[in-house]
Amino acid sequence: MNVLGLIVEYNPFHNGHLYHLQTSIKKTNADLVIAVMSGPFLQRGEPALVSKWARTTMALKAGIDLVVELPHVYATQKAEIFADGAVRTLDSLGVTHICFGSENGDITPFIEANTWLINNETEVNIRIKEELKLGKSYPRSFSEVYTSLTQNKDMLDLSKPNNILGFHYTQSTSRLASSIKMDTIQRISANYHDIFIKDKKIASATAIRHKLLIEKASFESISNYLPDYSLEELRLHEEVNGKFHSWDDYYPYLKYKIITEDSLSLKDIFECEEGLEHRIKKCMINNDSFQGFLDALKTKRYTRTRLQRLLTHILLNTSKEFMRESLANKDLPYLRILGMSPAGQQYLAQIKKKLDIPIITNARQSKNEVFLHDVLASRVHEMVLHPQGKTFRDEFTATPIQYNPYPDNY
Amino acid sequence: MNVLGLIVEYNPFHNGHLYHLQTSIKKTNADLVIAVMSGPFLQRGEPALVSKWARTTMALKAGIDLVVELPHVYATQKAEIFADGAVRTLDSLGVTHICFGSENGDITPFIEANTWLINNETEVNIRIKEELKLGKSYPRSFSEVYTSLTQNKDMLDLSKPNNILGFHYTQSTSRLASSIKMDTIQRISANYHDIFIKDKKIASATAIRHKLLIEKASFESISNYLPDYSLEELRLHEEVNGKFHSWDDYYPYLKYKIITEDSLSLKDIFECEEGLEHRIKKCMINNDSFQGFLDALKTKRYTRTRLQRLLTHILLNTSKEFMRESLANKDLPYLRILGMSPAGQQYLAQIKKKLDIPIITNARQSKNEVFLHDVLASRVHEMVLHPQGKTFRDEFTATPIQYNPYPDNY
Structure with missing residues (x-):
């Protein structure tokens, strides 16, 4: 049985992702597809546009059989750690293939680069x-x-950004001495960071987010680039929440956090190095907007992405000590299932007995620190668009989303 | 020279305060009046309706010569510590008389109660x-x-609440072995906690806040109960800020803080005792509004006021350790001048040389921890009504408000 593993953020799921999914299935002759997906905060240190549940629904409707949450301790990290967490997750779930998108499109150079x-x-x-x-x-x-x-x-x-990620996936698989076969599909038409749309059907997620967040464009203007079910989830989100998540909405909480922590405590935050705590305190006071704040913080040494990750760690109170302990443990702490098709559910039932790791489908009993940090991240993500509003989806009792793409067959 | 000391919150300054001020001046034959005033967070664990600067202006226009900020470490505290900080401040400024409002109106029983x-x-x-x-x-x-x-x-x-405060003022003065003469004026017409207005000219501050915050009443409806200059400050505040400070606006930040701190860290917060940290985490998740949250937290043992103080400490990240160290030092750390009349300024210049305590009029150089906590409190108070908006008044360079009630005389 060929089980394909994908490493995804789906922020949001678009036609490029669909092309990648379908081409990867064909290329690896896959019987089942598992996606490990980042939760509410992403690799580049940004909040996801919509909830992880909405993004899980998109993935399931696109044909993914099992969606597993990449724990936050791996999700907002440089490529090496991100890749390591993602590959470990897929490996523990018994995937036989990983197929990533890259600028290159041929797997040989990735393997050669790793050996070199x-x-x-x-x-x-x-x-x-x-x-x-x-x-x-x-x-x-x-x-x-x-x-x-x-x-x-x-x-x-x-x-090239996707070559870097792909290289680290290949490296992680090699380090794990895993039997997973690596493959890659060339990305088409859109570059990772493109904010302008060049193709009639394919646009990068960055370009789509730019349309929604900066241009405040209509759903019609992006409808060419997303499958209907993905657009539908975006519509539903906007109906309930009024807008999409962006750093702007988190900036007041970040400001509050920076005001109420002294420099010594800020220094305990993961990735806060070399006196950045003082710079952060100073730049915050003088900047009304998140973008202004980030511009003021930026230096040659610290990329925007690295700073955004640091600010995510400050926002979520992620300490050096917690991260050190969490990452020191090379065994995955748990597998959090976000969604499954009937085939995914069947597969999970089969492999469950062979797993060394607890599977979290109903989290009420979990006291795992790494998992509690995922709950924290999801709660912050949920409350920000409703500061005065409804209380929380209970992360501890939320069960996976079930979706059956072929209702007549089951 | 008779120097009268008053202990005030002026939230907001109203005709009852004016009556108290004028009657106290007459009774003590005062040449100068000094008020020690709480900053942005008050004794009962609530944010002040308007900024400390607006309240200072009210006080100066009413005839106070010198307004000094009561450090936050004393301001949001039970009566005993609040009184101790306030009396020490006035004593260090050389006041000869303290005159407080009470339900009783005669100083003898206060002195007798202290002796008893x-x-x-x-x-x-x-x-x-x-x-x-x-x-x-x-x-x-x-x-x-x-x-x-x-x-x-x-x-x-x-x-009776004002008798309790007055008793502690008397006790603190006696413990300090200060030569300050204590006196009291009977409060007229309004009880401390009254939310309904019975008199034509006098209403309690509680009743006025109720009008503004709960009834969203017009300025006209309260104009009988406040001097014009006080009403004018309220008007100015509303023009700039759109509304008055209430716990409702702080609840999102409190929620965020409670979500992102684990129970062990919450336990380090001042006044968080006997497992309250767990109760706080649980009640927060299930309550959309601050009032609902407070109702859920309340038990026979914990009064609303005590809980509001604890929640203020959580909001401002005030730790047990910080409070222990700050209160252990019986010397006042500094005197922060918020405002002065020409007479107040002259008096300050006279006594400056005799003072053992640094006077903060321009705070740029101060590294005092207790003072930095006042800055923190003021910044949180300032940002809450403008989460996306203008940056901060620089607490470090803000100089005292100067007001001359008799411009022709100077």
Whole structure:
């Protein structure tokens, strides 16, 4: 049985994702598809446009059989840790294939790059340290060192964002000594960071979010780029919540948090390094908007993405100590099922006995610290659009979404 | 020179306060009046209706010569600590008289009650412990023990809120062995907690706040009960801010804080005792409104006021350790001047050399922890009505408000 694993954010699910899903199924001859999906806060340090439940519904309707939440301790992280958490999750669920989207489209260079790096680890690390000393960011240092050492070797281009992620998936699988077969599909038409739409049917998630959040465009204007069921979830969300999640709505809480913590406590927050706590306190006081605040914080050394991740950690009170303890444990703490098709449910029942990890479908009993942090993240995400409003969906009793794409067959 | 000291909140300043001020000046034959005023959060654990600067302007226009901020570590506290901080402040400023409002109106019973308690301390404390064991609150236990031990003695009625405060002012002055002469003026017409207005010119601050916050009444409907300059400050505040401060506007931040702190951290907050942290987490999840939350929290043992104070401490991240250290130091950390008349300024210049305590008029240089907590409290108070809006008044550079009631004389 071929079980395909996908690593996704679906923020929101669009035609590019659908193309990737369907092409990956064909290429790997998959019988079942499992997606590990980030919860309310994403890799680049941003809140998801809509709830994880709405995004799970999109995934199920697109044909995913099982949606599992990537714990927050892995979700808002640099590529290496993000990839590690995601690959471990899929591996523990017994997937036979992982197929990621990349700028490249051929898996061989990813495997070669991984082998090359294993063989040249010491030299690469020395060179990266030198670049870091010049005040460059880590991703930029890595990319420059890699490019300079591999020039004229016709190797994987690691300056492209999806190639970087794909490389780390490949590396994680190799480190785990997992039997998972890696494959990749070339992304079509849209670049990862594109905010403008060039194609008639495909737009990047960034471009779609830009339409919704910045241009406040109508649903009609994006309807070409999303399947109907995805558009429907966005519509439903807007009907209930009035708007989509953006950092702007979190900024008051971030401000409140920064005001009420002294510098020493801010320093305990994960990824708050080298006196950033003072800079944060100072920049916050002088900036009314989140974007202004972020612009003021930015330096050559700290990318926007890294700063957004740090601000997410401040918002969610994620301490260095908690993160150290959570990441030190290489066994996954649990599997949180967000949704399943009948086939996904059947598969889960089959593999359940072989699993070493607790499966959380009803979380009432869980006291796991890493899971409690997921609950915290979801609650903050839920309350922000309704500060005076309705109380919380009970994360502890919420059961997975069940969706049957072929109701006549069951 | 007779210098009268008043202990005030002026939330907002009304005709009852004006009556008290003018009558006190006459009774003590005062040449100068100094008010020690709570900052943005008040004794009963509530945010002040308007900023401390607006309330300072009211006080100056009413004829107060010097307004000094009561540090937050004393301001949101039970009567004993509140009184201690206020009396120390006035004593350090060299006041010769303190005149408080009370239900009683005669100073003798206050002095007698203080003497009686010194002589009966041991018995009173034993009896209070017994009452506390029955699950009663401290204020109720104290009041019942005192009443039962002094019955038929025709002594001060310590079940009345202003008599209690006055008693603690008297006790603090006696403990300080200060030469300040205590006096009291009987409150007229309105009871402290009255929310309905009975008199044509006098209403309690509670009744006025009820009009503004709950009934959303017009300024005209309260104009009989406040001097014009006080009404004018309320009008100005509403023009800029759209509404008055109430706990409802702070509830989202409180929720956010309670969500993002684990029980162990909540337990470190001042006045969070006996497992209240769990109760707080549970009740918050199920309650949309601050009032509903407070109702759910309330028990026989914990009065609304005590709970509101605890919630203020949670909101402002006031830890047990910080409060222990701050209150252990019996020397006042500083005097923060909020406003002054020319006479007040002259007086300040005179006594400045004799003071052991730093006077903060421009706070840029102050690193005092207790003062930084006042800044924190003011910033939270300022940001709540403008979560997306303008940045902060710089607490560190804000200079005292200067007001000259007799411009021709100077």
